[in-house]
Amino acid sequence: MxxxxxxxxxxxxxxxxxxxxxxxxxxxxxxxxxxxxxxxxxxxxxxxxxxxxxxxxxxxxxxxxxxxxxxxxxxxxxxxxxxxxxxxxxxxxxxxxxxxxxxxxxxxxxxxxxxxxxxxxxxxxxxxxxxxxxxxxxxxxxxxxxxxxxxxxxxxxxxxxxxxxxxxxxxxxxxxxxxxxETRLSRLECDILCMSGEGVKEQEIADNLDIPLFYLKRCKNSIFEKLKVKSISEAIYVAYKQGLL
The missing domain is CATH 3.30.450.20 (PAS domain)
Structure with missing residues (x-):
């Protein structure tokens, strides 16, 4: 082992x-x-x-x-x-x-x-x-x-x-x-995951959070890195199980 x-x-x-x-x-x-x-x-x-x-x-x-x-x-x-x-x-x-x-x-x-x-x-x-x-x-x-x-x-x-x-x-x-x-999720990153879990599209999430779309994509990559996942659905699942959402 x-x-x-x-x-x-x-x-x-x-x-x-x-x-x-x-x-x-x-x-x-x-x-x-x-x-x-x-x-x-x-x-x-x-x-x-x-x-x-x-x-x-x-x-x-x-x-x-x-x-x-x-x-x-x-x-x-x-x-x-x-x-x-x-x-x-x-x-x-x-x-x-x-x-x-x-x-x-x-x-x-x-x-x-x-x-x-x-x-x-x-x-x-x-x-x-x-x-x-x-x-x-x-x-x-x-x-x-x-x-x-x-x-x-x-x-x-x-x-x-x-x-x-x-x-x-x-x-x-x-x-x-x-x-x-540095690996903890920020409030912004948690908001992105919550909206993604509700089925909100990327552009609408960016508009709601008043951030550019390219920055939203950068935040999502940061989330994947912190949670060691490869997709937004995995990130939502892991964050929920860890009590972050």
């Missing part, structure tokens, strides 16, 4: 002095006490270890404490979503390994993924946290934390800068992160 994509196999470890055995026990104890699902990504051994204690995930992912039942999920995933999640894994690896390593202890990522497009409560947030670096600055282990959330739409990758209390969102089309505030 997705977690295997998070394994970084391109690193060359020169001298490794870590033993994750004790960490396994500690992580499982923390997961059990907090009733969360933690996944340890061991880049050195190329292994994935599951500590599944979030009872909210049991109905969809099984109740085994050391595995997740995801065969049904992989089989039902659209290829486009698989490609997006794989790309997000590559982006996180690039930042953990090649971007200002001295700041990485203040940085983690999260992915919001809706695995049932008809139900907002069939979604998870996957937090991806760099856990242990070696002296030669290879990433030895990462920690993933799974949380059930209400979300609908395409998978979204966020970067969290803890020391700045700032959240950025990854924009695939430009391959960059932007401030989360």
């Amino acid at each position: 997705f977690f295997e994509n998070l394994l970084i196999n391109t690193q060359k470890f020169k001298c490794v002095q870590f033993n994750l055995d004790n960490m396994h026990f500690n992580l499982e104890a923390v997961a059990c006490n907090s009733q969360q699902t933690h996944i340890l990504i061991d880049h050195y051994l190329s292994s994935v270890t599951v500590f599944n204690y979030d009872y909210g995930l049991f109905p969809d992912f099984g109740s085994d404490h050391n595995s997740l039942s995801v065969d049904w999920l992989v089989a039902s995933m659209q290829q486009a979503d698989k490609n997006i999640l794989k790309k997000y894994a590559e982006v996180t690896a690039d930042y953990f390994l090649h971007k200002k390593k001295e700041l990485n202890k203040y940085l983690y990522f999260s992915i919001c993924y809706n695995y049932d497009s008809d139900c907002a409560n069939k979604a998870i947030r996957i937090k991806i946290i760099p856990l242990v670096y070696t002296e030669d600055k290879n990433l030895y282990a990462s920690l993933c934390i799974l949380e059930p959330i209400n979300y609908i739409g395409k998978p979204v990758l966020k970067m969290h800068k803890v020391n700045e209390d700032k959240t950025l969102i990854y924009i695939p089309s430009s391959d960059r992160f932007v401030d989360e505030e």
